[in-house]
Amino acid sequence: MSVNTPRRDEEGSVDDIMADEPDLGPADAQSLSGDEISRQKNEDDQATFTGVDGEEVGDQPTATSPIALTPIAPSAIANRYRELVEAEHDVTTSEDGSVDGVLRSAASPLESFPTLSGDSPSAQGSVVSSPGSSNIVPSLALRPGLRGPTPSFRPFDRRFSSFGSSGVLSPRPSSPAFLAGHSRTLSVTSNLLLDSSETESSSPPWEVVRWTKLLKLDGLAFSESGRRNFGSPTCLAVSALIVLGTSKGVILVFDFNQNLKMIIGPGTKAVESGAVVSLAISADHTTIAGGHANGNIFTWDTTRPSRPFLSIPHLPQLQQRSTDGHVPNAAITHLGFLGTRHTALVSADDRGMAFSHLATRGTGSLGRTVKTARILGRYPDAPPPVGKTLKPSTVLAFQSLPLGNVEMATDSMGLTAMLTPYLLVIVSTTPVAQTQHKSARPKEMTAHSAMTGCLAWFPAVRLKVPDPLTGSIVSKVKLVYCWSNILTVLEVEEEPAENKDKPPTLRFRPRNRWKCEEPIVAVQWLSRSVLTVLTITQRLIVLEDRTMRMTESFDLIHKHIYHTDLFSKQLHALVEQLDDEDPTMHGVVADAFYMSFKAYKGRLFVLGFTDVSLGALSNWADRLFALMESGDYVGAIRLATSYYTGDANKLTVGLPEDTALRHSMVIDKLVEIMSASLKYAFGQRTKRREAGDDKHLRELAETCFIASHNAGKTDFLFDEMYEWYEEAGLEGVFLETLEPYIIDGSITAIPPAVVKALVAHFVSNGLETRLEDIICHMDTSTLDLDQVTTLCKKHGLYDALIYVWNQALNDYLTPFIDLLALLVPLMQNGHADGTTSVLEKETRETNALKIFPYLSFILTGKTYPTGETIPDVIAQKAKAEIYWFLFSGQSICWPKGSSKRLLTQPEQSQEPSFPYLRMILNFDAPSFLSVLNEAFEDSFLNDSPEKQLAGGPSRDLPEEEIFGLTVDRQYITSILMEIMSSADFAKEDTIYLDMFIARNLPKYPQYLLFTGSTLTKVLIELCQYPGDDLAEDAQLSAEYLLSVYHPPDLPDLIPRFKEAGFYRILKRIYKADKQYGKLTLTYFEDPNEREAIFDCIELCLRPHSGLTRRQIQDVHQAIKDHAGKLVQIDSVRAAQAIGTYAPELHSHVLDSVSEQPHLRYTYLKTILEPSNEVMNVRPPQQDLVEQYLELMCRFEPSHVPEYVNKVQATNLRLEKLLPTMEETGVIDAAVILMAKEGQVKEAMARLTRHLETLESALYGLLTGTASQSQGDLNSQESTEELMQALQNYTRVGVWLCQEQTKAARESGKTRQRHKSNSEDELSPDEQLWLSLVESCVQITKRATLALQLPPPDDSTQAQLMNGDSHHNSESILVSLETEKLVTLARSLVQDTFTALLSSTSTRTSRSAADTGDIQPPAMNANLSFLRILRAFLTRAAASSPNLADFRSVLSSIFAAYAYEESILSLSNRLLERSLFVSVSQAVQLRQRGWRPKGSTCEACGRRVWGPGVAGNVYEAWEERQAAEESQRQARKQLTMSKNKAASATTERGKGKDHAWPATDGPQGGEKYNGNANGDGKGKGKGKAVSPPLKQQGESMNDPNQQANTFGPEGMQGPMVANREQKLSPLVVLACRHIYHQACLDALEMKHGGAVSKGDSFGTKRVYSCPIDR
Secondary structure (H helix, E strand, O other): OOEEEEOOOOOOOOHHHHOOOOOOOOOOOOOOOOOEEEEOOOOOOOOOOEOOOOOEOOOOOOOOOOOOOOOOOHHHHHHHHHHHHHOOOOEEEOOOOOEEEOOOOOOOOHHHOOOOOOOOOOOOOOOOOOHHHOOOOOOOOOOOOOOOOOOOOOOOOOOOOOOOOOOOOOOOOOOHHHOOOOOOOOOHHHOOOOOHHHHHHOOOOOOOEEEEEOHHHHHHHOOHHHHHHHOOEEEEEEOOOEEEEEOOOOEEEEOOOOOEEEEEOOOOHHHHOOOEEEEEEOOOOOEEEEEEOOOOEEEEEOOEOOOOOEEEOOOOOOOOOOOOOOOOOOOEEEEEEOOOOOOEEEEEEOOOOEEEEEEOOOOOOOOOOEEEEEEEOOOOOOOOOOOOOOOOOOOOEEEEOOOOOOOOHHHHOOEEEEEOOOEEEEEEOOOOOEEEEEEEOOOOOOOOOEEOEEEEEEOOOEOOOOOOOOOOOEOOEEEEEEEOOEEEEEEEEEEOOOOOOOOOEEEEEEEEEEEOOOOEEEEEEEEOOEEEEEEOOOEEEEEEOOOOOEEEEEEOHHHOEOOEOOOHHHHHHHHHOOOOOOOOOOOEEOOEOHHHEEEEOOEEEEEEOOOEEEEEEOOHHHHHHHHHHOOOHHHHHHHHHHHHHOOOOOHHHOOOOOHHHHHHHHHHHHHHHHHHHHHHHHHHHHHOOOHHHHHHHHHHHHHHHHHHHHHOOHHHHHHHHHHHHHHOOOHHHHHHHHHHHHHOOOOOOOOHHHHHHHHHHHHHOOOHHHHHHHHOOOOHHHOOHHHHHHHHHHHOOHHHHHHHHHHHHOOOHHHHHHHHHHHHHHOOOOOOOOOOOHHHHHHHHHHHOOHHHHHHHHHOOEOOOOOOEOOHHHHHHHHHHHHHHHHOOOOOEOOOOOOOEOOOOOOOOOOOOOHHHHHHHHHHHHHHHHHHHHHOOOHHHOOOHHHHHHHOOOOOOOHHHHHHHHOOHHHHHHHHHHHHOOOOOOHHHHHHHHHHHHHHHHHOOOOOOOOHHHHHHHHHHHHOOOOHHHHHHHHHHHHHHHOOOOOOOHHHHHHHHHHHOOHHHHHHHHHHOOOHHHHHHHHHHOOOOOOHHHHHHHHHHOOOOOOOHHHHHHHHHHHHHOHHHHHHHOHHHHHHHHHHHOHHHHHHHHHHOOOOHHHHHHHHHHHHOOOOOOOOOOOOOHHHHHHHHHHHHHHOHHHHHHHHHHOOHHHOOHHHHHHHHHHHOOHHHHHHHHHHOOOHHHHHHHHHHHHHHHHHHHHHHHHOOOOHHHHOOOHHHHHHHHHHHHHHHHHHHHHHHHHHHHHHHHHOOOOOOOOOOOHHHOOHHHHHHHHHHHHHHHHHHHHHHHHHOOOOOHHHHHHHOOHHHHHHHHHHHHHOOHHHHHHHHHHHHHHHHHHHHHHHHHHHHHHHHHHOOOOOHHHHOOHHHHHHHHHHHHHHHHHOOOHHHHHHHHHHHHHHHHHHHHHHHHHHHHHHHHHHHHHHHHHHHHHHOOOOOOOEOOOOOOEOOOOOOOOOHHHHHHHHHHHHHHHHHHHHHHHHOOOHHHHHHHHHHOOOOOOOOOOOOOOOOOOOOOOOOOOOOOOOOOOOOOHHHHHHOOOOOOOOOOEEEEOOOOOOOOOOOOOOOOOOOEEEEOOOOEEEHHHHHHHHHHOOOOOOOOOOOOOOOOOOOOOOO
16 A cells, blocks of 8 residues: 655754745645655555554444345245235335335225325335335235225325335435544544543544654753753743743754854843843844843844843832833843834833833944833832722733734834733834723633733734635734633724824724633644644643634643743732632632743744753644554545545644635545555455455445545546455445435446446345336436346336336337236236236236326326426427327337237237226226326316427327327316226226316316216216215215306205215205205214304304394204204303303203203303303393202202302292202202391201201211211221311301391391390390300310210210220220310310301491490490300200300310410510511611702702801701700600690600791791691601691602602701791702702692692692602
8 A cells, every 4th residue: 555645854853844934824735745755565564454452443333334235035025015915004114224105005006106205206116126125015906816996095185206215225424524433543533623521532643743852952951061051941932043041141042953053141241130031033033132030131133142232221229210111120021022123122020010112223232222111010119099909910921013924004003912910901112102902801711710811913914815704815913812711812903094194093803712621821823723722731722713613632741841930929919819709810820831832834832841842733644644554544535535625624734725725735645545545455355354354345435435426536436446346246335335326316427337236236135126216316328228228127127117218218108018018917807827926926016006106207297206307398299109009099009110019908809999098997997097187287288379289280290299289188088988987897996087077177177078967977976985985085076076067956966965975065055055954954964073063053043144033943943853962062062052042942952961960060050150251141040040059969069059159049949959959968058048048047957957967977986886887987087077077067157147147237227125134135146146156065065075085874875875885986086186186176166156256246346336336345345245155154054054064165265265365465566576676767767868969959059058058057957956855855744744635645746747937938937836736747758847848748659759858958957037048948859859849849830730738637748850750
């Protein structure tokens, strides 16, 4: 294997690549052919292709490997065919892996041609070629051995389409960028896009950077003698020279041959200035500048290095500073020349100061003076700015803009970029220092990361090729800067100034931003489009500028890059004050790396602790060669392909962005690599035949195909590549890889030898279906027709044969005749030749079915089987020939001029008329009619002028074409009707002709004409369809026909429509004839549209429908006849419809479902409790309500009380409903119903009886006397359920008593009180309460005794239970939670007494208020309650002489009341405490007041307070204070007084604001006298108010604009009489605007608002600010 590769330098000589001046344009890429040597590898070489871990390439399967191919035996084909015939709902997978849709019904003719998705149908499906995968299943009429056609499909609703699939077995990626990784870990597919995780685990076989150690330089600079003489290197600068600064102040200058050219500094003041910390080289490489640790700067002319060219010392003493300069002992960390000048520099030190230095012209260093100007930072002794805190700072990065190869305005401006911990600052130093741009530190930096900063300029350069984005031939100036882990690229745009003497305007636009995983310590431009980034962990990252895509990433930790701490001393205070809560702070200050990492002419220079290294990114040719050397030739081809297409990293490997140039560089090497790879791979296979070789060669074939296709070198595949695979006997691998390219049209021309091998390979492997698909996608003009047709006939590839015949010869009739010839033996009474095997017969039948899709495609102008459009001239000729052949009426000799006649009945002496048409109709009439249905849509059958011209005498056309041009739709239909009217065709076939006529007549009425009798006959035959599965199609066809044909004897056809079930037709007829009764009946009879009956009822019975009374009666009668069915369809919609449009039918409808109570209940619920307002609101009928309640008691008893409470009692008959309610246990509803009827006493009696029943059940359960069924239940749950029922019914009793009490109170009746204490004194409502209380007390007493008392004695036991029950009672009580049950029992009485007390207390207090009774509350509060309680105790005493029985009950009641009282008292105390705190805060806020924004009135502008205000404000304030003090003393005396009246008066005046007369009022001299009758008793919000304002009020409706008013101007106090100037009241609003009250009132009046005067209750004025309205 030989590959031409570029030469690589193994040693340190770099003179050839570094001798020229720098070219700052794009890096020129080397091609493999430009600088190459021949590398030969002997075929006897024993090297193997191995991966990183030694595994052999190709052992693992790949994602792009084709599916394994297995030949199919003939027996399997036969079995497969039978399975397809019998399967009705299956979907199978063919051998090519594609899913083929098998027929849903084996006897369905149309379904034998399934419609596939896709625009490029294929030719799969040939049973002769591959029966095992065929989609064609024969469906023949009236033939023994197979089922007859079941007409269950719609032949006129679908279209024939191709019945194969594209069958792409080897999916190819659309682009090499998406290739799946192959078996080698070194493949390019894993290294196209690198990230940190990938570079950690794997590395490419090439060196990303080819490093060269400068051994000669290292021996001089880093040897022991060199360190002793010159010091250790501390910084690096690279241009045409390699310059090193040392720790002893010496500068070493080397050329690129590593020769030490000069030693600068010994014997001068430079060596006394400390270490060289920074270096700079001028643009012409003749001057070198060095910055030292003590602050001195020296420049050196390389032609005279013995003494400094320029000396810039630091300031002598900071205290005696008269000029600018670096302070002593401030290390010069950054240095740079400006433009082309040798005497203009910029510098920065570690104290955060930067200066520009400009030397005057003169002779020698002593004859020049240096003018230094500060451009950044502050001197240490400078006073800090007022109000600001100075943060420690330094200059992290610093660089002046270098010169490019094109002249720009920025070259003369001296642009310098400086990066501090807080800002990026770009200044122009010429002619004067001026800040051009500032940018703050980005916020998206990682929290608490290391503090780092770096930057690098790239100047404007002239481009070899215009920029593809801007079209400019000059690039823009760019600056890349980094803070911590955030990298930003800034573009500089120049806008020329109008005055040519002025500098241009610069615009800085951030273009890209990239976030690194770790802080960045150095950055350099490797080229115009490639950046190199060094991170804090010494990891080198290569970025593309445009996309910010990381293309390479690798460690440089082994380089031991020199770094030092330059900034922590200056920034230690900032780091020590780190706030963990502040994410913008940094955790540590990183060392400086910038002085050790430089780039020049696409090379990297790295200064280490022990050496200097030179690195260059490996170019694309190096990488390809490395992959080939490592044995990964598949990866090399893929990588070369990605280089060609531009999917790989073009810029970082030296490839241009221009596509044409890149293609010319890569194409030859790509072909060369493929040739070498094939030679080497097959050479190795010849020597060592192993199992994995073939798989690897398959992968190689796929890769070469992708590369050749993308490069447009398909001739390489057949001229060279195919020969390798053919000689090795692996042509199958090549051919299977070729298949998808043929299918998608990428490759269409194939040499004949390859075609022959292709056919042989696929046929031998049983893949005829795929072979047909391949041939049908090839360009027939490149095929050997004799070869292809012979092969197709030999192997029975009919689809391929038809395609080749049509496309190559434009012959569309011969393939049709060949297909017809297959039908002849099949149609001889259904039997073929006796020598024909079953399999041959079945495959013949299946191939014969291809005639229908073929006809469909050709007669509609489409290519078979791909579906492409045939040119119009060729299509017209093909259609005419086929129509002539079918409809000429006689047998035909073909080819023309021969005596070979195709006979349909060779055993008969005479052919019938239209023999070929008859044979096709006998074979499969439905499918043929479906073909014609499609053909009728084609314009060829129209009587167009073009068609008449084509058939006229002016053209010399053959007979068959002239006849075919005269065929039209009428002729075709007439022939069909004539042929199929005979007895030779069964009803199963003729029905399709009827549907064909019925559907096409409405579409082409201008081309078809039939008599009325013919159409009536068609309608009758449609009604007599042969199977139920055709009913829908037949009805749809009849609808089509009736849309254009109106039979005169339509009433005679209606019985036939009914019999056939054509309900849609009947509905249309009845609706048109306005027979709404029959229309309604039809809807009831239609089983397919049951829900539509409701729409029909709405249509007929809606208001303004226009129906006559007779028609409405007919509809009602239809509803009555089918009322039960209507409700069964949907009871809810039925109720809504009847309730809305025919409510008089409710009773009839309910009677129809009398045996279905659930439907009746749903129906009644819908009409009596509608969920929406769709029904008419009408009073419900009494019998309906009663029926609904009776049913509700059965189906939803819990809802009965709620409904009874809503319904009108007059609509109910108590004697009818009560038995049902009591039977179903809905006692609460019965009680409510009796109460509404006025039977309150009876209702309470009924309730108490039910409570006694529940109490007996509870007692029996507790004492063990319950039935066995109850005993089987969980005792606790049963007991709780009974207690819950007791509580519920007790609440019903409470409701009953409360309603009666309320009614008695509203009636206003009063009863006469007597002094006697008899029960007769109780009112009726009190009697109800007494009954309820007695019942609840008895229940509670008995339940409590049963739960707590010991077992009863013998006498009691004899009365209640037998001896065994005592044991049961004990066991039950043990299993119960007695405390919980006792609480529940006592809650009955507690809740009842609570309700009683609440009800009677409310009534007493209200009645007292109404009657004007002024008795104290203690006298009349609970008289009713006390009377009821006295009556209860009296009865208890009469019935039980021992009141101890009620002691526990009553004690629990009063204990509960006491507990509630203590809870209420505690709650009140807590509330009062909280209220006090809130009120105290509010008082403090009010006392604070509002401070006005200004001191002048917002309306008139006069000063109202503060210095300069007119009037005796201070004296007025003093008087106000004195008056307030006297008020406090007066209130204190009143509080201490024991006089009740005086105390009340004090309370009413306490805390109020008091009015003081204004100086300009009618009583200006009157002073406050402390009485309580003044006008100052308002409760408005705000501060103390002056008298006029106080009288008018002050509160605000707007919560955001509350006004505070002040007294005299300038104070909050009363106005004082007899002032020199009258003081008017002020108003301060919540917005802090201040006004004179008079001014504000005037503004209110001006805006149309009336000035409110307040009210007598002290409500204050309402003001809103005019400014904020």
